[in-house]
Amino acid sequence: xxxxxxxxxxxNARDLPWRHPGAPEEVAWPVLVSEVMLQQTPVARVEPVWRxxxxxxxxxxxxAAEAAGEAVRAWGRLGYPRRALxxxxxxxxxxxxxxxRVPSDPQALLALPGxxxxxxxxxxxxxxxxxVAVVDTNVRRVLARAVQGRAQPAPALTAAETAxxxxxxxxxxxxxxxxxxxxxxxxxxxxALVCTARAPRCGACPVADLCAWQRAGAxxxxxxxxxxxxxxxxxxxxxxxxxxxxxxxxxxLDGPALSAAWDDDEQRERCLASLAEDGLVVPSGGGWxxxx
DNA sequence: TATTCGTGGCA
DNA sequence: TTGCCAAGAAT
Numbered sequence: 533x534x535x536x537x538x539x540x541x542x543x544n545a546r547d548l549p550w551r552h553p554g555a556p557e558e559v560a561w562p563v564l565v566s567e568v569m570l571q572q573t574p575v576a577r578v579e580p581v582w583r584x585x586x587x588x589x590x591x592x593x594x595x596a597a598e599a600a601g602e603a604v605r606a607w608g609r610l611g612y613p614r615r616a617l618x619x620x621x622x623x624x625x626x627x628x629x630x631x632x633r634v635p636s637d638p639q640a641l642l643a644l645p646g647x648x649x650x651x652x653x654x655x656x657x658x659x660x661x662x663x664v665a666v667v668d669t670n671v672r673r674v675l676a677r678a679v680q681g682r683a684q685p686a687p688a689l690t691a692a693e694t695a696x697x698x699x700x701x702x703x704x705x706x707x708x709x710x711x712x713x714x715x716x717x718x719x720x721x722x723x724a725l726v727c728t729a730r731a732p733r734c735g736a737c738p739v740a741d742l743c744a745w746q747r748a749g750a751x752x753x754x755x756x757x758x759x760x761x762x763x764x765x766x767x768x769x770x771x772x773x774x775x776x777x778x779x780x781x782x783x784x785l786d787g788p789a790l791s792a793a794w795d796d797d798e799q800r801e802r803c804l805a806s807l808a809e810d811g812l813v814v815p816s817g818g819g820w821x822x823x824x
Numbered sequence: 825t826a827t828t829c830g831t832g833g834c835a
Numbered sequence: 836t837t838g839c840c841a842a843g844a845a846t
Contacts, residue, residue, distance in 0.1 A: 566842085567842065567843095568843095569842090570841085570842040570843090571841090571842065571843045571844070572829090572830085572831095572840090572841060572842085572843055572844095573830085573831080573841060573842085574831095574832085574833080574840090574841045574842095575841085575842080576833085577831080577832075577833090577841090578842090609830080609831060609832085610830080610831075611829085611830030611831040611832085611841095612829055612830055612831085612843090612844090613829090613830075614829070614830095614844090614845090615829095615843090615844085618844080618845095645844095646843090646844070646845090647844085648843060648844045648845080649843090649844090650842070650843060650844085651842085651843075651844085654842070666842085668842045668843080669840090669841075669842075669843085670841095670842070671842090687826095688825075688826080689843095717842095720842060723842095724841090724842080729839080729840065729841085730834090730835070730839075730840080731835080758839085758840095760837095760838060760839065760840090761828095761829090761830095761838095761839090761840090763830090763831090767828090767829090768828080768829060768830060768831095769830085771829080771830080772829095772830050772831075775830090810829090
């Protein structure tokens, strides 16, 4: 399976800018930025924001020197804007705790704001070439099908899935220390381009012949139905509208200006309060602004 | 462990 | 058109 997937990746990998090779100290920050932006966000929407972000803040120190609100503004419409705040906080932590260099130590990475088990592993593998299991939704889906014979992975990451990812992670042969990391990105790419959630292109899959799910006749998902994310009328929608107004405004906005975001006064105020609690907005001159 | 947290494209 | 889903993290 390893050789087939690696061959497929060599021929089919997308040319994504954060994958361009380089010394760890050169690529660690770009990789970290990409991984945080890619959390729950499609590649196509990340790429232009990532380019502008790194042009403006080519190092953690550059970002750390700016107001957090500028990060929120530059985040644009990527969604989950708390990630922008956390990435800014991570830059500050990198400067304060690691001399401005993104750490390679897994525990140090995990300790950074906005960096969880996936992102820490991804930075370790893709920036530093470490042999660590990178378990994202793509990897989980590919392994669920190819190895476990299931249509979809469990609703939440389980210890068994992590153990399986560790089990299939290849050793680095002599002279190719980065092969385990390449395996991880290859499986992710396979999940993103071929072994997709909805309509997998099994005819184009390099491991279709040994896929447990295919061999079982591609049975439908037998797990519990996933509950969709509500949107219309939710606090998320209201928070999104409020923040959109503030992103597009040069300075603070007062109550009347923000009332344009949502008619329901009670819900609007509640959401404003929750945004303030998250640090995404701060009181400013009787109104509100992005954090300073 | 289950929820919460944006946004927009696509089937 | 509506629901699904996209390189998760924090609580």
